[in-house]
Amino acid sequence: MKDFIQVLRRFIPPYKGHLGLTFLYNFLSAVFAVFSVGLMIPILEILFNLAEDVNEMVPWAFSLKSVSHNLYYYLTQFRNEYGPGLSLLVVGLFVSFGTMLKVGFAYLGAYETVFIRNSVVRDIRQQIYKKILRLALPFFTEERKGDIIARISGDVAEVENSIMASLDMFLKNPVLILVFLISMLIMSPSLTGFILIVLPVTGFVIGRVGKSLKKVSREGQDKMGQMMTIIEETLGGLRIIKAFNAERKMEGRFNSEAGLYRNIMNRLMWRRELAHPLSELLGTLVIVIVVWFGGTLILNRNSELTGSEFIAYLAIFYQIINPAKAFTNALYSIQKGMAAMDRIDLILKADVTIAENQGALPIETLTDAIEYRNVGFAYNDKLVLKNISVKIPKGKTMALVGQSGSGKTTLVDLLPRFYDVVEGQVLVDGVDIRELKLHDLRNLMGNVNQEAILFNDTIFNNIAFGVESATRETVEAAARVANSHEFIMETEMGYNTVIGDRGSKLSGGQRQRISIARAILKNPPILILDEATSALDTESERLVQDALEKLMKNRTSLVIAHRLSTIKNADFICVLHKGTIVETGTHDELLALNGRYTKLHQMQMF
Numbered sequence: 001m002k003d004f005i006q007v008l009r010r011f012i013p014p015y016k017g018h019l020g021l022t023f024l025y026n027f028l029s030a031v032f033a034v035f036s037v038g039l040m041i042p043i044l045e046i047l048f049n050l051a052e053d054v055n056e057m058v059p060w061a062f063s064l065k066s067v068s069h070n071l072y073y074y075l076t077q078f079r080n081e082y083g084p085g086l087s088l089l090v091v092g093l094f095v096s097f098g099t100m101l102k103v104g105f106a107y108l109g110a111y112e113t114v115f116i117r118n119s120v121v122r123d124i125r126q127q128i129y130k131k132i133l134r135l136a137l138p139f140f141t142e143e144r145k146g147d148i149i150a151r152i153s154g155d156v157a158e159v160e161n162s163i164m165a166s167l168d169m170f171l172k173n174p175v176l177i178l179v180f181l182i183s184m185l186i187m188s189p190s191l192t193g194f195i196l197i198v199l200p201v202t203g204f205v206i207g208r209v210g211k212s213l214k215k216v217s218r219e220g221q222d223k224m225g226q227m228m229t230i231i232e233e234t235l236g237g238l239r240i241i242k243a244f245n246a247e248r249k250m251e252g253r254f255n256s257e258a259g260l261y262r263n264i265m266n267r268l269m270w271r272r273e274l275a276h277p278l279s280e281l282l283g284t285l286v287i288v289i290v291v292w293f294g295g296t297l298i299l300n301r302n303s304e305l306t307g308s309e310f311i312a313y314l315a316i317f318y319q320i321i322n323p324a325k326a327f328t329n330a331l332y333s334i335q336k337g338m339a340a341m342d343r344i345d346l347i348l349k350a351d352v353t354i355a356e357n358q359g360a361l362p363i364e365t366l367t368d369a370i371e372y373r374n375v376g377f378a379y380n381d382k383l384v385l386k387n388i389s390v391k392i393p394k395g396k397t398m399a400l401v402g403q404s405g406s407g408k409t410t411l412v413d414l415l416p417r418f419y420d421v422v423e424g425q426v427l428v429d430g431v432d433i434r435e436l437k438l439h440d441l442r443n444l445m446g447n448v449n450q451e452a453i454l455f456n457d458t459i460f461n462n463i464a465f466g467v468e469s470a471t472r473e474t475v476e477a478a479a480r481v482a483n484s485h486e487f488i489m490e491t492e493m494g495y496n497t498v499i500g501d502r503g504s505k506l507s508g509g510q511r512q513r514i515s516i517a518r519a520i521l522k523n524p525p526i527l528i529l530d531e532a533t534s535a536l537d538t539e540s541e542r543l544v545q546d547a548l549e550k551l552m553k554n555r556t557s558l559v560i561a562h563r564l565s566t567i568k569n570a571d572f573i574c575v576l577h578k579g580t581i582v583e584t585g586t587h588d589e590l591l592a593l594n595g596r597y598t599k600l601h602q603m604q605m606f
Contacts, residue, residue: 003341011120012120022109022116026171026172032102034316127348128152145229146227150225154340156344170330188294188305216271217268220265222343287317294310362436365525366429372424372426376388399574401564411576412560415433417442420434448528454499454514462499478520567587575600582595
């Protein structure tokens, strides 16, 4: 319960006004519920001819005795004049009116609760997505993508269906129980004292059973994350699965996880379904004990209550039973929801490892050079870059070559601070990039990757991605420079054509040229090309290479290439081997060295 209160303290404060209205409406609902039940006493007395005549009024005072006495006076006058039948109808109409006010205020309380509940769920989703955008790339290398999707979808839905669904219980039921208990204390302090001893015992029994749900629920949500991962991998690798006839293997893998999930959920649901019958049984036992104890007091003439008042007292007590049972069901739901909240907090409370320093410096453009100074970097204590020092003057092109795993991509990923160096510094115009504003730093750069990363949106929006001031004219101009305009106009709706998931409706060369057009439109002073042509056929490579040469003109460029023919014109080439730069020079200078670059060149020529 302590964890549940902490969750409410985190997300409820923006809605304090609605919270206050909820308490007010629920309080008024409880007051009119007591008023309606209280009117049962004169009804019973009229029915059984137990009502005593009250022929004199007493001065009005703020006390139950004064109000009750004077109401009985008016009832006596009305009954004497119109008879008991019509008196019964009038009292019944007052009961109906009180009930109308009770349910009306109850609805208003529920109305406010619904607003708070849905707003909190929206806030949680927004916070998760915002945090995902802020977290550094290393976080996602440790987490399964499907598991993250499960947290923002299934786990948030579980929080909505359990914790937020229990919000009504916490905003409404305590008010009802408090008002009813006060009413019962006024009517019979001794009987109410007995009830206050019995109720906590039943609450303890229910709480012990509910606590076991959290662990099982956490297991179920973890298993759902694994299933989502398999589905995500299946959708992404469907071509390979079919090509290798691996449908049966993937089906078996998924069925195994689905079976384990079923077993976990069976255990969970069996325990949760215990909530209603257990609360029903305990509630009945409490009623029986109260009737026995109260009835004994009345029969022995030791009670503050008459028979008709005792029935009304029981009616008020029964009004407590339903909120108490709701507490029971809510305890089960909350334990399940808290397990989901724990998984959500793995994202919300994760450290933002690439953070912007306070007082970070702005930067608008590159004026001098980019420099890697004695740079070292490690993945999980495994050193992948060692003592890298290289300077790239403004307007020059540096190419990086080397075998796979030599650290080329890692080296360029340090520049936009996708990762931070472990040793040394990366400097832009002589300033350590950790001292610069992150948005300004990344705004200096345009990226074209080996795999063109496109979105399931129109061609226009993909080219204009991240450029708020883009117009049709500027987008079209960028597409022309990227050799994209002609094939775009041949599509069904031109620039308004939706290109499918990851651009699946386009060929590899077309996707790459769209990503180049995006970089051209951004017009960055620094360009990062990560094997931008390695996955293309000869004709597509020529078109893309031509677009890249236009893009690189008068820009400072870092180019990763496997095909050495694409970097012959680079100002200088760095050859990486096992995380260190082993050779540096132009294409011709490196060939003359007859070293590692020459071997790479000879293998490609062969």
